[in-house]
Amino acid sequence: MTDKQTFRSFSEFYPYYLEEHSNVTCRRLHFVGSTLVIAVALYALGTAQPLWLLAIPVIGYGFAWVGHFKFEKNRPATFRHPLYSLMGDWVMFRDMLTGRIRF
Template sequence: MTFGSYEEFWPYYVAMHSRAATRWVHLAGTLTGLALAAYGLGRGRPRYLAALPLLGYGAAWPAHFLIEKNNPATFGHPAWSLRGDVQMIRMMLAGRDAELAETAAKWLADNR
């Protein structure tokens, strides 16, 4: 799919994470990667920065294949997907997961 802006892409991105389990696997992988990266920086071990993409994508991509039964949006839109992941995780941490589920359901209903 092609999109003219991130704002057009966002509902699609959320729809590719329509199942709560997929979103929570993303959150867990990203936060674990961030924690290890921060730990590594704090301990003077910059190689730990590799934990962020390894754990983030390492958890997220299998969730797409096994839970969501789709391909990660990252494959077609890497920069917007990274931005979407950050926005999605921020919303989840703010207790707005139900809003994400609604956005996903609406996009899927309108685009099937």
């Protein structure tokens, strides 16, 4: 599949997304980032400190992008397919939690 490929649905996109996350360290960094995003969101809501929500994109994308640039050696799908990529992050997170994807 090429970077210029277009997808008609998320179900067409997700196999491509998984190919872009074949490196286990990259997947682990995504998992850590997503877990921290949830923790920070819960903390911000639980303590009524909404400014913490500003950290969410930095945390989520920071861990993911380190995984891509340093370990996967590719360009994050976010740059080409932002909505599908965000959806893919959470579907992959679920799939790792349930054991469908190794991490």
